Amino acid sequence: MIDILLAHSNFVALDPKQSARMRPYPPLATLYAASMLRDAGYRIALFDATFASNAADFGEALNIHRPRLVALYEDNFNFLSKMCLHRMRTEALRMLGMARASGARCVAAGSDVTDHPTVYLAHGADLALIGEADHTVVETVALLLGATPGSTVNDLAQTCTLPDGVAWQSSDCVKSTPRRPSERRIDRFPVPAWDLVEVERYRNAWRNAHGYFSVNMATTRGCPYRCNWCAKPIWGQQYAVRSPRAVASELSQLKRTIAPDHIWFADDIFGLKRGWIENFAVEVEALEARVPFMIQSRADLMTADAVTALARAGCSEVWLGAESGSQKILDAMDKDVSIAEIGDARRRLGEAGIRVGFFLQFGYPGETHRDIMLTVQMVRDLLPDEIGVSVSYPLPGTRFHVLVRDQLGAQVNWIDSGDLAMMFQGPYRSPFYRRLHDVLHRDFEYRQLRNRPDLPLKTGDWRHGRQLAELARIVEAEWQELDQLEKLHRNTHPTQLPPVMAAIAAPKPFRRALAAP
Numbered sequence: 460m461i462d463i464l465l466a467h468s469n470f471v472a473l474d475p476k477q478s479a480r481m482r483p484y485p486p487l488a489t490l491y492a493a494s495m496l497r498d499a500g501y502r503i504a505l506f507d508a509t510f511a512s513n514a515a516d517f518g519e520a521l522n523i524h525r526p527r528l529v530a531l532y533e534d535n536f537n538f539l540s541k542m543c544l545h546r547m548r549t550e551a552l553r554m555l556g557m558a559r560a561s562g563a564r565c566v567a568a569g570s571d572v573t574d575h576p577t578v579y580l581a582h583g584a585d586l587a588l589i590g591e592a593d594h595t596v597v598e599t600v601a602l603l604l605g606a607t608p609g610s611t612v613n614d615l616a617q618t619c620t621l622p623d624g625v626a627w628q629s630s631d632c633v634k635s636t637p638r639r640p641s642e643r644r645i646d647r648f649p650v651p652a653w654d655l656v657e658v659e660r661y662r663n664a665w666r667n668a669h670g671y672f673s674v675n676m677a678t679t680r681g682c683p684y685r686c687n688w689c690a691k692p693i694w695g696q697q698y699a700v701r702s703p704r705a706v707a708s709e710l711s712q713l714k715r716t717i718a719p720d721h722i723w724f725a726d727d728i729f730g731l732k733r734g735w736i737e738n739f740a741v742e743v744e745a746l747e748a749r750v751p752f753m754i755q756s757r758a759d760l761m762t763a764d765a766v767t768a769l770a771r772a773g774c775s776e777v778w779l780g781a782e783s784g785s786q787k788i789l790d791a792m793d794k795d796v797s798i799a800e801i802g803d804a805r806r807r808l809g810e811a812g813i814r815v816g817f818f819l820q821f822g823y824p825g826e827t828h829r830d831i832m833l834t835v836q837m838v839r840d841l842l843p844d845e846i847g848v849s850v851s852y853p854l855p856g857t858r859f860h861v862l863v864r865d866q867l868g869a870q871v872n873w874i875d876s877g878d879l880a881m882m883f884q885g886p887y888r889s890p891f892y893r894r895l896h897d898v899l900h901r902d903f904e905y906r907q908l909r910n911r912p913d914l915p916l917k918t919g920d921w922r923h924g925r926q927l928a929e930l931a932r933i934v935e936a937e938w939q940e941l942d943q944l945e946k947l948h949r950n951t952h953p954t955q956l957p958p959v960m961a962a963i964a965a966p967k968p969f970r971r972a973l974a975a976p
């Protein structure tokens with residue numbers, strides 16, 4: 460028997476898109492919580508759902524470890540956790556029910572738990588941990604494991620002070636303590652408990668799919684920017700950063716013990732603090748900790764000095780939240796970035812030999828056909844190395860969610876990460892955006908091959924003129940097909956929409972708009 464079984468519900472097998480991509484990362488936030496609990500003296504184990512089939516595998520872990528308490532602790536550094544996918548929530552609730560049936564105490568933490576504690580309390584959690592839970596989980600575990608067997612949280616609330624940042628089910632309502640402030644000095648946290656991870660399973664999965672092995676780290680927590688579609692249930696508008704020395708030391712340790720070929724820094728925004736990237740590059744060089752790494756950042760942070768320092772530190776790829784080629788849409792999103800800054804960042808990074816990815820988002824309220832075309836043209840003009848295409852996704856707690864709340868139907872979460880469902884009344888319906896996703900990717904591949912014939916190919920050898928012409932014909936046919944789909948899914952009653960969405964101009968055919976090179 461152990462004291463605590465930590466678990467999460469990111470079952471890659473239940474997400475077709477993630478299964479196809481096969482870029483699995485260990486649950487970083489769960490590993491941080493494991494280190495905190497072990498430092499507090501508890502015997503712990505980890506159920507890592509990444510390679511498991513479903514919650515039935517969790518039942519086997521319960522039988523093996525027979526824990527006194529189960530902590531369902533989702534990975535807050537993984538954007539999929541913030542999306543609260545329906546399949547993963549279903550499995551999480553099953554896991555709580557199984558844990559409670561086994562006789563274990565249960566706590567739950569994560570983005571969905573913070574947004575919807577009532578759901579998790581109704582399915583077996585003694586306590587829902589709200590917001591950043593690293594300190595809260597230690598205090599909560601001490602409370603529950605030290606309680607008299609059979610006592611309820613309501614009994615405990617009568618006799619002692621419950622920790623800040625928890626919610627529980629009383630007899631007639633859900634009660635909560637004040638929310639705990641996020642930790643500002645995050646160097647205080649121990650490094651993640653990597654010894655609990657089956658590293659070789661991750662290594663084999665990565666190398667079989669991609670030929671290299673990547674692991675994840677984090678240098679910050681939170682994001683201070685105000686993009687109005689971005690949910691921040693854990694850290695809110697705050698931003699805390701580790702010291703460059705601490706991050707470089709952890710990187711050096713991983714390089715020695717796990718020997719990854721690549722690092723993904725899972726920060727929402729990497730290197731926001733002025734001078735941090737430059738100091739990090741110095742520390743990486745001093746510790747000989749250089750490993751190729753990928754980050755997410757903003758175009759306006761990619762200054763000449765920052766890009767030079769990124770290259771020195773080993774950065775191989777930067778993903779930028781480009782979102783749209785329309786300044787009108789960027790302004791509506793409160794992105795506080797310009798189209799010109801996106802172009803400057805792409806050029807600087809490319810000149811430094813750093814690959815660039817663009818996150819793109821379609822379907823935001825007020826987006827017209829012309830705005831879609833501007834985004835397509837931005838991709839063609841700047842030609843990043845990768846693109847990630849999605850549709851606007853209303854998450855609780857965002858201004859965007861408030862804007863479209865009255866239009867939300869029965870489905871308020873995607874089933875899986877490839878769903879691409881429009882959950883509010885946008886200019887077009889879901890099938891149009893799903894097809895736009897596919898056609899834009901095909902057009903992007905064609906443009907890359909035409910402009911950079913040295914690239915590794917995805918769909919066969921198109922380097923010869925005849926094959927490239929055939930690909931161009933296929934792409935044109937797909938745009939014509941999308942033209943017809945656009946007419947079918949065009950919103951026919953724009954005057955019935957909210958004011959911000961009502962001024963949708965009549966779209967022009969895609970085929971004519973995209974005929975130019």
